[in-house]
Amino acid sequence: MLEASNNNELPAIPGKRYFTIGEVSELCGVKPHVLRYWEQEFTQLKPVKRRGNRRYYQRHDVVLIREIRGLLYEQGFTIGGARQQLETEHKPEAAHSDENRKHLIDEMLKELEQIRTILA
Numbered sequence: 001m002l003e004a005s006n007n008n009e010l011p012a013i014p015g016k017r018y019f020t021i022g023e024v025s026e027l028c029g030v031k032p033h034v035l036r037y038w039e040q041e042f043t044q045l046k047p048v049k050r051r052g053n054r055r056y057y058q059r060h061d062v063v064l065i066r067e068i069r070g071l072l073y074e075q076g077f078t079i080g081g082a083r084q085q086l087e088t089e090h091k092p093e094a095a096h097s098d099e100n101r102k103h104l105i106d107e108m109l110k111e112l113e114q115i116r117t118i119l120a
Helices: 021-028 032-041 059-074 079-120
Strands: 048-050 055-057
Touching: 021 032, 021 055, 021 059, 032 059, 055 059, 059 079
Parallel strands: none
Antiparallel strands: 048 055
């Protein structure tokens, strides 16, 4: 996931496992109510919810929020446009991994056939 250019102004993401909504708000330069709204609009954004529905964001969530922020605030996308942009950016990765899986399976089948002929 590429971070938008505006993220150079934002503080570095600490090496923690989980971040509270307040911490993410400061790290991304976005108010907490905006983060809660974006959860509804962007299905990729799913923080872990624990005690009393408290949100805990992981590093990949923070990077995604920074990417969304860049699309909306810096590049001028609408919510719908940003959603579509994120979907098209991440679909090729999934297709690519499917192709890799198929290729690996084919290679494994060939190797198993070779082993089978050696043992027979």
